[in-house]
Amino acid sequence: MDYYDEIKNELINNEITKRVKDYSKNKSDLNAYYKVGKLLSEAGKHYGDAIIKEYSIKLTKEFGKGYSVRLLYRILKYYNFILSGKLPTLSAKLSWSHYDEILRFDNINKIVYYINICELQNLTVRQLREKIKSNEYERLPEETKLKLFDKKEINIVDYVKNPISIKNNINYEIFSEKILKKLILEDIENFLEELGIGFTFIKSEYKIKLDDRYNYIDLLLYNIKHKCYVVVELKITELKKEHIGQIMVYMNYIDENIKSDVENKTIGIIICKEENKYVIKYCSDKRIIARKYEFL
Numbered sequence: 001m002d003y004y005d006e007i008k009n010e011l012i013n014n015e016i017t018k019r020v021k022d023y024s025k026n027k028s029d030l031n032a033y034y035k036v037g038k039l040l041s042e043a044g045k046h047y048g049d050a051i052i053k054e055y056s057i058k059l060t061k062e063f064g065k066g067y068s069v070r071l072l073y074r075i076l077k078y079y080n081f082i083l084s085g086k087l088p089t090l091s092a093k094l095s096w097s098h099y100d101e102i103l104r105f106d107n108i109n110k111i112v113y114y115i116n117i118c119e120l121q122n123l124t125v126r127q128l129r130e131k132i133k134s135n136e137y138e139r140l141p142e143e144t145k146l147k148l149f150d151k152k153e154i155n156i157v158d159y160v161k162n163p164i165s166i167k168n169n170i171n172y173e174i175f176s177e178k179i180l181k182k183l184i185l186e187d188i189e190n191f192l193e194e195l196g197i198g199f200t201f202i203k204s205e206y207k208i209k210l211d212d213r214y215n216y217i218d219l220l221l222y223n224i225k226h227k228c229y230v231v232v233e234l235k236i237t238e239l240k241k242e243h244i245g246q247i248m249v250y251m252n253y254i255d256e257n258i259k260s261d262v263e264n265k266t267i268g269i270i271i272c273k274e275e276n277k278y279v280i281k282y283c284s285d286k287r288i289i290a291r292k293y294e295f296l
Contacts, residue, residue, distance in 0.1 A: 003043035004055055008062065010035050029096040037079020040072060052076070077103050081111070094118050097125045101132065109148045110137045120197055134165055134296075156226040156267055159196030163292035164271060166191065177234045180271075180293070181218060184234075195269070198225030208253050217250050228264040229254045238274040239290050244283050251287065 014032035043051050052072045059067035078099055086108050094115065102114045114137065118128055139161040147154055167187045172179050184191045185204060192199040199221050206220040219232035231250045235243055247268040254266045268288040280290050 003039050003046075003051075004058060007036050007039050007043075007055060008059065010039070011059070011063070011067070026095045030099075033075045033096060034079055034082060036072075037075045037077075037082075040076045041079060044076075071100075074100055074103050086112075093122055095125070098123075098128060101125065101128055109145060113137050113140070113148060121193075136161065139163060139165075156196070156198075156223055156228065156230075157269070157289050160269065160289065160291055161194050163294040164191075164194045165296050166194075166293050168295040174236055177218065177236055180234050180236055184219070192221070195221075195230075198223045199230065200224060202229075208250065208257075210249070210253065215250070220254075223267070226264060226267075227262070229259060229266040230269060231266055232269045232271065235270060235272040237272065239270060239272045239276040239279050241279050243270050243272070244279060244285075244288060247288060248285055251285075 010032050014028050017028040017032075040052060040055070043055070053069050056067055056069045056072055081103070098115075098118050102111050102118075105111050105114075114128065114132070117123065117131065117136075121127075123131070140159065141162055144154070144158040146152075147158060166180070166183050167190060168174075168183055172183060174180055174183075181204060188201050192201065200223070202220040202222055204219050206217040208215050208217065217231055218234045221230040221232060222228070223230055231247055231254060233243065233247045233250070247270055251266040251268045259266060265287060268285075270288065270290045271293050272290055273293065275290050275292055280288075
């Protein structure tokens with residue numbers, strides 16, 4: 001079998017399809033590269049790995065730039081992942097450019113994470129690159145990575161990054177929670193994405209009345225996916241035990257006075273300068289989590 005001619009024909013047919021039927025070019029790319037990957041795999045078994053470099057040189061001479069050794073290896077990797085069953089069902093929301101970025105990694109859980117996030121958040125390739133650049137997967141809690149590995153159910157706080165990245169382009173000096181809150185509100189969309197999936201903003205300085213005194217929740221959010229309110233408290237110090245008591249009061253207030261019967265119990269997130277694992281370890285309410293913050 002002339003593997004090179006078969007590979008060349010697949011790539012030519014793909015180019016024609018992309019020009020004639022622009023709406024189906026993504027599907028054409030993925031189908032063509034799967035077939036090319038299969039042929040590369042079979043050719044490698046017959047002629048060894050060096051054949052990929054040889055094919056790259058030939059394709060470059062015939063088509064010009066675009067079919068580098070790196071690309072052919074990525075196509076081969078794409079085929080092998082699909083063949084192994086490790087790669088999730090191919091999504092129409094992801095283009096080859098998405099897969100090309102994601103398949104640079106060897107960690108299968110990292111690959112699956114970014115594929116799922118691209119699909120859930122309908123990310124562009126540029127947005128995907130930004131997430132990768134920010135080391136989003138590496139900032140997931142270890143418990144979440146284990147859940148992904150074991151394919152266990154993910155809950156509302158599993159995707160909350162640690163540390164949470166906050167933009168500080170003007171280099172504000174953080175000497176109060178108000179300044180930290182200001183930075184968050186200036187780029188609220190990025191902050192919500194740092195928390196995970198389904199978070200929406202309700203209000204900052206949310207006023208509640210406890211007995212004859214008013215208190216103010218730093219940020220009140222709602223998670224559409226999990227149907228619950230989320231209380232966020234900001235601290236520019238190390239996490240302290242009194243912070244747990246404060247947010248627990250606010251969460252209970254929301255549950256008793258605002259939450260409806262069809263909604264789930266309120267979640268609490270404390271964002272602080274430094275964590276204290278012992279404070280969280282001995283916190284009796286598992287709905288409360290703590291995360292550090294860092295500045296971009």
